[in-house]
Amino acid sequence: MSDRILMQGNDAIARGLVEAGCAVAASYPGTPASEILSSIDRWRKKHGVKMHVEWAVNEKVALEIAYTAAITGLRAAVGMKQVGLNVASDPLLSAAYLGVTGGFIVVSADDPGPHSSQTEQDSRLLAMMAKVPVLDPSSPAQAMTLAGTGFDLSESFGVPVMLRPTTRVCHASQDIDAGPFRPQAREARFVKDPARWAATPAFRRKLHDRLSEKIAAIAAWPATAPVCMNPDVPARKAVAASGVAFAHARELFDELGISDRIALYQVVQPYPLHAGFIEHLLRTYAEILVLEESAPVIEMQVADRRRVRGRMTGAVPETGELSPEIIGRILSRFAGLSARAEPPPAAEGGRRPTLCPGCAHRSSFYAIRKAAPGGIYPSDIGCYTLGINLGAVDTVLCMGAAISQAAGFDYAHRLSGKTVDIVATIGDSTFYHAGIPPLIDAVVQGARFLLVILDNGTTAMTGNQPTPGTGIGAGGETTSIVDMEGLVRACGVRFCRVANPDRLPEFVALLKEALVHVRSLGVAVVIARQPCAMVTRPAGGEGRGAIVITEECNGCGHCVERFECPALVFDEAANRVRIDGMICNGCGVCVHVCPLGAIHPGSSGEEA
Amino acid sequence: MESDSRGKWGGLRRQIVLSGVGGQGILFITRLLAETAIAGGLPVLASETHGMAQRGGVVVSHLKTGGFHSPLVRTGRADLLIVLKEENIVLHRPFLADGGFLVVNAPAPPDAGPGVRVHAIDADALALSRGIPQAVNLVLLGFALARIGCDGTAGGFFCTAGEVREALSRRQGAGGARLSGSLAALDLGIAHGS
Ligand code: SF4
Ligand code: SF4
Numbered sequence: 001m002s003d004r005i006l007m008q009g010n011d012a013i014a015r016g017l018v019e020a021g022c023a024v025a026a027s028y029p030g031t032p033a034s035e036i037l038s039s040i041d042r043w044r045k046k047h048g049v050k051m052h053v054e055w056a057v058n059e060k061v062a063l064e065i066a067y068t069a070a071i072t073g074l075r076a077a078v079g080m081k082q083v084g085l086n087v088a089s090d091p092l093l094s095a096a097y098l099g100v101t102g103g104f105i106v107v108s109a110d111d112p113g114p115h116s117s118q119t120e121q122d123s124r125l126l127a128m129m130a131k132v133p134v135l136d137p138s139s140p141a142q143a144m145t146l147a148g149t150g151f152d153l154s155e156s157f158g159v160p161v162m163l164r165p166t167t168r169v170c171h172a173s174q175d176i177d178a179g180p181f182r183p184q185a186r187e188a189r190f191v192k193d194p195a196r197w198a199a200t201p202a203f204r205r206k207l208h209d210r211l212s213e214k215i216a217a218i219a220a221w222p223a224t225a226p227v228c229m230n231p232d233v234p235a236r237k238a239v240a241a242s243g244v245a246f247a248h249a250r251e252l253f254d255e256l257g258i259s260d261r262i263a264l265y266q267v268v269q270p271y272p273l274h275a276g277f278i279e280h281l282l283r284t285y286a287e288i289l290v291l292e293e294s295a296p297v298i299e300m301q302v303a304d305r306r307r308v309r310g311r312m313t314g315a316v317p318e319t320g321e322l323s324p325e326i327i328g329r330i331l332s333r334f335a336g337l338s339a340r341a342e343p344p345p346a347a348e349g350g351r352r353p354t355l356c357p358g359c360a361h362r363s364s365f366y367a368i369r370k371a372a373p374g375g376i377y378p379s380d381i382g383c384y385t386l387g388i389n390l391g392a393v394d395t396v397l398c399m400g401a402a403i404s405q406a407a408g409f410d411y412a413h414r415l416s417g418k419t420v421d422i423v424a425t426i427g428d429s430t431f432y433h434a435g436i437p438p439l440i441d442a443v444v445q446g447a448r449f450l451l452v453i454l455d456n457g458t459t460a461m462t463g464n465q466p467t468p469g470t471g472i473g474a475g476g477e478t479t480s481i482v483d484m485e486g487l488v489r490a491c492g493v494r495f496c497r498v499a500n501p502d503r504l505p506e507f508v509a510l511l512k513e514a515l516v517h518v519r520s521l522g523v524a525v526v527i528a529r530q531p532c533a534m535v536t537r538p539a540g541g542e543g544r545g546a547i548v549i550t551e552e553c554n555g556c557g558h559c560v561e562r563f564e565c566p567a568l569v570f571d572e573a574a575n576r577v578r579i580d581g582m583i584c585n586g587c588g589v590c591v592h593v594c595p596l597g598a599i600h601p602g603s604s605g606e607e608a
Numbered sequence: 609m610e611s612d613s614r615g616k617w618g619g620l621r622r623q624i625v626l627s628g629v630g631g632q633g634i635l636f637i638t639r640l641l642a643e644t645a646i647a648g649g650l651p652v653l654a655s656e657t658h659g660m661a662q663r664g665g666v667v668v669s670h671l672k673t674g675g676f677h678s679p680l681v682r683t684g685r686a687d688l689l690i691v692l693k694e695e696n697i698v699l700h701r702p703f704l705a706d707g708g709f710l711v712v713n714a715p716a717p718p719d720a721g722p723g724v725r726v727h728a729i730d731a732d733a734l735a736l737s738r739g740i741p742q743a744v745n746l747v748l749l750g751f752a753l754a755r756i757g758c759d760g761t762a763g764g765f766f767c768t769a770g771e772v773r774e775a776l777s778r779r780q781g782a783g784g785a786r787l788s789g790s791l792a793a794l795d796l797g798i799a800h801g802s
Contacts, residue, residue, distance in 0.1 A: 116659025
């Protein structure tokens with residue numbers, strides 16, 4: 001038996017942060033970063049480390065909380081996905097000027113591809129814009145190490161440091177030898193200095209100068225300098241790679257047998273790129289290929305455009321993830337190898353994701369289409385984005401936009417003299433995250449739309465993290481509960497009702513009533529409250545066999561098309577629908593969906 | 609730079625792709641195999657699918673044992689492809705190396721083209737008949753381990769069914785219904801594969 005343990009990248013990042021004495025950690029869940037905070041909580045509990053760990057209401061709040069701990073001298077970290085960094089960019093850019101006294105790490109996980117995001121933006125570009133150094137790990141093990149390095153870097157120069165893993169690091173796992181904990185034994189000590197912590201524009205200019213000096217010094221910091229994998233090789237070509245692109249390249253160098261001809265460098269700190277490294281590259285090599293995800297951050301810092309190849313020159317595709325297959329082709333070309341016949345790539349596509357069997361969101365969407373046929377349905381970010389399969393999601397922009405877009409649709413149509421029912425959907429977690437300001441705005445402006453808050457009591461998409469409405473904290477501790485109805489009313493909404501969407505007929509009637517209010521009096525809110533089926537009744541569980549479809553089914557396909565429960569399967573040969581007992585959870589909602597009444601609760605059945 | 613421990617891990621250097629849809633437990637058996645590798649002293653790298661795809665969409669894991677750097681298996685390089693949802697074969701068949709093994713949850717062995725050694729078991733039917741639909745993953749894994757075995761030279765697994773059994777026991781704790789249920793599912797597969 002070995003002492004090494006299997007760690008997912010996010011687990012390793014968490015371990016690295018806690019090992020290095022992180023005292024305050026906050027996050028808002030988002031793929032691929034979600035597991036970092038829950039893992040921090042596990043490590044601190046396992047080893048009895050005293051910390052404040054929280055799921056914040058959104059990324060901006062999370063960053064501000066952790067940042068503030070870092071200006072009292074404690075070590076602190078905040079974790080989020082790349083689009084979360086957009087939300088948190090306001091405090092980040094300002095924090096870069098003011099700096100920190102304790103180490104401060106912003107983990108922003110990118111998603112080249114994208115696999116589970118709205119964009120494949122590169123957080124390193126935002127680090128560059130903010131003028132904060134960014135570290136780019138190539139593996140879970142390196143991500144763990146860099147968490148500690150990041151704290152040292154942050155404290156050596158008094159700046160926030162970004163740690164930027166990508167999906168292939170966050171969701172890779174690896175055998176790792178965990179290090180010892182290095183408790184910091186510090187006390188919070190805030191030294192008042194309004195000229196710094198509350199700097200006015202005149203001081204900001206000076207702080208900006210100081211930040212630029214820090215960045216210049218960080219570009220010479222030895223601990224994060226690029227590393228050459230084959231320093232003794234005489235080469236006129238070099239590859240500079242970062243992140244998982246480096247890991248792919250390293251393996252391919254061996255396979256293609258080019259390690260004796262081409263120098264391979266790992267860039268650990270893409271910004272600021274070490275000044276000495278840029279000089280060395282230009283002094284030594286005739287051709288330099290840069291492999292990085294997803295923007296040309298390293299590439300644009302290597303000044304001599306005639307010698308650099310990368311995303312800007314077309315040597316590397318401008319968008320998309322750099323798969324090992326793509327890197328293999330690029331490296332072969334760069335090395336002047338004759339192209340080898342490669343097998344065809346694995347195909348994309350296949351079964352599309354759907355809401356889980358028994359998911360109450362499905363009931364809500366079905367009811368919305370019944371109550372407001374021909375309406376416009378703005379929606380938001382979460383599992384319920386999959387309502388697109390049910391024809392009940394027309395727009396998805398970013399967190400919270402369902403509500404502002406509903407208002408925008410109303411104003412635009414009214415200006416054109418058109419009336420249309422607008423029904424927006426947003427999850428509970430997303431509502432708390434970014435839904436409240438647009439709701440206030442809509443009330444003030446007299447917008448006319450129905451908002452259905454899909455309240456399943458959890459942040460389901462990212463792994464069921466608690467919301468402010470659940471009364472549970474990141475470590476399972478009891479917290480205060482925010483009352484959603486009270487909040488909605490306090491925003492000025494006069495029609496606010498709570499109902500269980502799985503009681504389909506009643507729920508459709510309620511939506512119709514709400515729409516009557518909307519047409520004459522403005523915004524109405526219906527809170528569709530029913531817990532996430534993943535939490536209460538996972539598929540294939542107790543409810544199996546509770547539902548039967550009888551001979552009355554004539555194969556009209558209505559339930560399959562409009563209700564789209566994956567446990568309802570169309571049997572082509574028999575021209576009828578069957579229940580897939582492997583995944584049906586027995587929720588019973590489909591009973592109300594069949595126009596012929598062919599779906600019945602079975603012997604062990606339970607009514608919806 | 610030739611730090612690659614190819615020679616060192618020689619016969620146990622393996623690349624495995626596991627394919628299914630969200631909810632089938634691909635992640636669980638990937639981690640189980642990874643932990644088995646570590647217990648056997650093998651370095652391991654795996655890559656998982658999370659996020660939207662986990663809601664019933666296509667889920668694929670990559671697992672590499674014995675001194676690799678990249679967490680992803682390239683097309684045409686997998687020694688072994690384990691498929692929990694038959695319809696995924698068309699998507700992920702390209703990962704298999706010439707002469708690789710395809711183990712699939714299907715009522716009958718599908719046609720996977722030339723140069724593939726195919727083994728099929730109807731793990732869905734088996735698991736449903738035993739009332740353990742959530743353990744299809746372990747049934748298929750048990751079957752694959754028993755059928756293909758661990759032969760250091762001729763491809764196949766990097767570990768034995770017994771080693772996976774031990775890792776499963778460690779993972780699920782000292783005992784309890786969960787452990788005995790999981791072991792029973794694994795053993796069911798092993799029995800059908802032997
Ligand atoms: S995880 Fe919960 S909210 Fe998400 S689709 Fe499944 S049941 Fe619905
Ligand atoms: S009872 Fe009907 S709606 Fe509910 S999970 Fe089963 S098939 Fe789907």
